[in-house]
Amino acid sequence: MPELPEVEAIARTIEPLIAGRRILATRLLHPIVARNSPCDTDGPLSLANARARKVIGVCRRGKYLLIELDRGWLAYHFRLSGQFVWYDRRRPLGHVDFALDFPSGTLGFVDERHLGRVRWLDRPEDLPGIARLGLDPLSRDFSGERLAGVLRGSRRPVKLVLMDQEKIAGLGNIWTAESLWQARIDPRRRAETLSGRETRDLARSVARVVRRALKSCLDPAPDFRNPEWWFENGDKMARVYAREGRRCGRCGAVIRRVEQGGRSTYFCPGCQR
DNA sequence: ACGGAAACCTGGACGC
DNA sequence: TGCGTCCAGGTTTCCG
Known part of the structure; x- marks a missing residue:
């Protein structure tokens, strides 16, 4: 579900919890989150590369959340329903698809819908979806x-x-x-x-x-x-998103929903020209 | 190369 | 209550 601002907020908030910490173990509880294609077996295995590695930092590219390790990277994509949940030692794991165990607790990737993905990479650019990303709206270059x-x-x-x-x-x-x-x-x-x-x-x-x-x-x-x-x-x-049938706060016209590329688009026919 | 549609998954909301 | 249908803040793949 999260878009750029949400992923950026997750990255900034999770970083202090794990930066400088070593990963004691990786646990892949639901292998589908590590798969790119229906018969991919390499993705799930490679996640074990994160074991015993130390976290350097956490950052975002597009909607990808990246954990930089002292060797390699973990790339998370939350898609529609993925999220992080933190478990300290006292609390048992809930529904978690992929877990990183740290001395201080466990970072769980949770996605009941199983559209989200986790990958281990030598470099972020090894994932085509990352390599091909366009201009970032938060960058200074965006104009x-x-x-x-x-x-x-x-x-x-x-x-x-x-x-x-x-x-x-x-x-x-x-x-x-x-x-x-x-x-x-x-x-x-x-x-x-x-x-x-x-x-x-x-x-x-x-x-x-x-x-x-x-x-x-x-x-x-x-x-x-x-x-x-x-x-x-x-x-x-939201001023228009998911507000079909309600009045625009700027001009008073009734907000419409149309379909574009198979997704809902909301806009105000009164002031958007 | 480009654009549109379908596929990938599951849960929740809604109507009958 | 139960069942069918539709919808979901995304990406990849397939097809014309």
């Missing part, structure tokens, strides 16, 4: 000009381009919808038809929406010790 380069020549709806991880890394359905609302741009517009001014507005809106979402994800920060923890910022901050 109207760079966004213009991405939109130029694309006949696809601007919403689909924003969500294309090879173009812009980390945006998902919620924050894309919110960014387009912020910039007053209709998500159905062909990307190449945006003017220079609209493109600059959109870049500013994306950066602002993502930064504000990150801030709210960190206040309060995730509580990994509570297995039920989850972000609430989506509901609180």
Whole structure:
């Protein structure tokens, strides 16, 4: 479920719990989370490479969460329903798919839906999904000009381009919808038809929406010790997402839902042009 | 090369 | 209560 701001918040919050610690053991309780293809057997085995390694740090690329080890990396993708849960020594493991045991406790990757994935890698770029990631909205390089380069020549709806991880890394359905609302741009517009001014507005809106979402994800920060923890910022901050039939807080028109690329898109027909 | 649709999984919400 | 259907904040793969 998490998009860029949520994964960034998870990375920043989990790092102090595990940085500098050594992994005593890895436990793969549900091998499907380590599989890329239905008959892949290499993925699950390679996770054992993390055993006895020390954690250097934790970071994010796109929606991937990376744990850097003193040799190799662990790459997590939460997809729709994956999350981290922390168990200290006293508490028994709940439903966990993949666990890292530290002296101080266990970091569990939990995903009852089993769409999330964990991989061990020599280098992050070894995973094609990471190697091909596009521009990161939190990076200093993210600008109207760079966004213009991405939109130029694309006949696809601007919403689909924003969500294309090879173009812009980390945006998902919620924050894309919110960014387009912020910039007053209709998500159905062909990307190449945006003017220079609209493109600059959109870049500013994306950066602002993502930064504000990150801030709210960190206040309060995730509580990994509570297995039920989850972000609430989506509901609180959404101006259009999942608000079909309600009135736009900016112009009063009724918010619509349409389908794009098989996903729901929410927008205000009154002020998004 | 590009774009659209289906597949991958499971649980929860909703209607009858 | 039970059952069917639809939906979900994502990515990869397949197909035209």
